[in-house]
């Protein structure tokens with residue numbers, strides 16, 4: 383089902399501060415950043431310098447508004463690991479396979495994720511307490 387670990391997401395209160403921390407402390411660089419209005423987030427994908435292999439990235443996720451899922455997460459837990467994203471080649475097929483196993487998907491249909499990927503999430507209560515994201519990258523990605 384899964385072809386790679388696409389990214390690991392960290393909830394942060396301030397995106398620019400978190401980018402600077404990862405850069406100055408670990409030497410990671412920003413590969414991509416955007417605002418996703420529907421998800422209510424500002425986010426940045428980080429990688430090791432110059433890495434173009436499509437290796438697992440770190441996604442820093444900050445809330446755009448008070449009612450964002452990330453704002454709620456930060457209120458409840460503070461900053462920290464928020465999600466684990468698995469890459470798949472066909473998100474609808476992955477959703478169907480997981481539904482057939484009785485897992486709850488958060489969305490009826492895939493929604494738009496980073497860089498025009500198509501995404502859905504498995505409810506954390508059905509995945510060992512981990513919010514698992516399914517990511518089908520856009521056709522022109524990687």
Ligand code: V0V
Nearest residue numbers: 418421423443451464465488495496501503506511512513
């Ligand atoms: C909540 N829970 C979590 C969790 N969030 N467990 C593990 N990891 C998380 N991130 C647990 C929580 O502790 C509660 O357990 C229970 O689930 C219900 O949580 P809640 O605080 O009442 O929150 P809800 O139910 O209002 O919302 C939780 C869900 C929500 C997962 C449904 O966060 C959601 O819709 N997430 C998907 C969208 C998202 O995360 N977007 C931001 C990233 P107890 O206390 O009852 O035991 S956007 C993104 O990743 C993009 C654009 C991308 O990658 O491309």
